[in-house]
Amino acid sequence: MAMRHSVVLDSRRCRGCTSCIKCCPTEAIRVRGRKATILPDRCIDCGECIRICPHKAIKSVGDGLDVLTRYEYCVALPEPALYGQFHNLDNIDIILNALLEIGFHKVFEVAKAAEMLSDFERQCICSGPPEVTPQISSSCPTVLRLIRMRFPKLMGHVACTILPMELAAILARREAMEETGLPPEKIGVFAIVPCSSKVTAARESEGLNHTVLDGAFAIRDIYLRLLSPMKHLENVEPMSSAGIIGMGWASCGGESAARLGNRCVSVDGINNVIRMLEEIEDGRLPEADFLELSACTQGCVGGCFTVENPYAAKMRLKSLMKGQPVSRNRFQLQGEARDVVRRDKELQYLPTFVLDQDLGAALNKQLRIQELESHLPGLHCGSCGAPSCHAFAEDVILGRASVDDCIFKVRERMRSMAGKEEADDYLPPPFRRCQSDPVKK
Numbered sequence: 001m002a003m004r005h006s007v008v009l010d011s012r013r014c015r016g017c018t019s020c021i022k023c024c025p026t027e028a029i030r031v032r033g034r035k036a037t038i039l040p041d042r043c044i045d046c047g048e049c050i051r052i053c054p055h056k057a058i059k060s061v062g063d064g065l066d067v068l069t070r071y072e073y074c075v076a077l078p079e080p081a082l083y084g085q086f087h088n089l090d091n092i093d094i095i096l097n098a099l100l101e102i103g104f105h106k107v108f109e110v111a112k113a114a115e116m117l118s119d120f121e122r123q124c125i126c127s128g129p130p131e132v133t134p135q136i137s138s139s140c141p142t143v144l145r146l147i148r149m150r151f152p153k154l155m156g157h158v159a160c161t162i163l164p165m166e167l168a169a170i171l172a173r174r175e176a177m178e179e180t181g182l183p184p185e186k187i188g189v190f191a192i193v194p195c196s197s198k199v200t201a202a203r204e205s206e207g208l209n210h211t212v213l214d215g216a217f218a219i220r221d222i223y224l225r226l227l228s229p230m231k232h233l234e235n236v237e238p239m240s241s242a243g244i245i246g247m248g249w250a251s252c253g254g255e256s257a258a259r260l261g262n263r264c265v266s267v268d269g270i271n272n273v274i275r276m277l278e279e280i281e282d283g284r285l286p287e288a289d290f291l292e293l294s295a296c297t298q299g300c301v302g303g304c305f306t307v308e309n310p311y312a313a314k315m316r317l318k319s320l321m322k323g324q325p326v327s328r329n330r331f332q333l334q335g336e337a338r339d340v341v342r343r344d345k346e347l348q349y350l351p352t353f354v355l356d357q358d359l360g361a362a363l364n365k366q367l368r369i370q371e372l373e374s375h376l377p378g379l380h381c382g383s384c385g386a387p388s389c390h391a392f393a394e395d396v397i398l399g400r401a402s403v404d405d406c407i408f409k410v411r412e413r414m415r416s417m418a419g420k421e422e423a424d425d426y427l428p429p430p431f432r433r434c435q436s437d438p439v440k441k
């Protein structure tokens, strides 16, 4: 079944500038006929293209607040990255109280669930070393999709736990049912998330067979709605229920610090994450116990749905942590109840880069791609609308493009028709030969 991505293209705004094709870590974007398209099987919802598009033609779509009207009782699950978005804020309770003013009936902090997950992880460490090292954090859905697609050999390294927002949703719904006596379908549970990949994860979980969230709102949308009630609150009830450890998950390094181990590596930014996964695949980091990998710069505070720059948001979070207890939540469930934090489905390999289901046919296509690529200039200029000459060769062999989409192949044909060098004039200036270059016959 096709994934329901939250990253979408508005082709009316797209001018075909090709800025986006090279930033995509999975080469999922093509531009043809002056319009970009996203290959849905390849998109990991990292949001890189949203950040780079100069014409705002790519966006991520979260849910609209009108969905709250479908439920009798609505619970907000704010991610801790939300707390770092506000200037001159010294009390998290102001945000939590203001959420009750904009239509929610209850707030359950994702930082609280993160703190419980950290305690669970520490208990696992105390009970013995993991079977496979290094263990890879399961907290970034973009990284999980990347591993399933490009690094399937590493799927066994991924921690068994669900996302903090998913644990928060399960616990919040239980609490709301007990408090109100309402059946689960009358309670709406919504995450307030920093990035596109968490919107997608709310619709389709990486680790659970069923969705536990009823929707996800972008931090930037909720931010605007919160500003006025935050200014005019008369009473601020104490609501905050997480400590430094839970809030720390908002930025890269927080999850590692909460494990209290020293052989942890924290990596942020999708390209750094890819490099690190390549090293792990090659066995070049045998001494690490744990890898915290965040697709966004500085972790969740750098998500494409945030308002503040990630460094400022991280600084603000740090100052909000001052005076907070280190931790307020333990993971105390026993027996089968402990499984609430575990995935109930295994990560499945996504065969996106498989050229054909039939092995012989796939091999044949691979050889044809290599053959065509060897006749391409290797400039990766993007003028064919693909991010690299290899991706273009693949597109031609898979029927997604014509070889005439390559301006160099067209020039080759014109040269042989005209029988002279003037065909170089048809190339854009960066690719024309200099006077001093030897003429290639």
Ligand code: SF4
Residues within 6 Å of the ligand: 013, 014, 015, 016, 017, 018, 019, 020, 021, 031, 035, 036, 052, 053, 054, 055, 056, 057, 058
């Ligand atoms: S960056 Fe991509 S989506 Fe945006 S206008 Fe250029 S081609 Fe279109």
Ligand code: SF4
Residues within 6 Å of the ligand: 007, 023, 024, 025, 026, 027, 028, 029, 038, 042, 043, 044, 045, 046, 047, 048, 049, 050
């Ligand atoms: S969201 Fe990321 S993976 Fe998807 S098309 Fe954009 S850059 Fe590529």
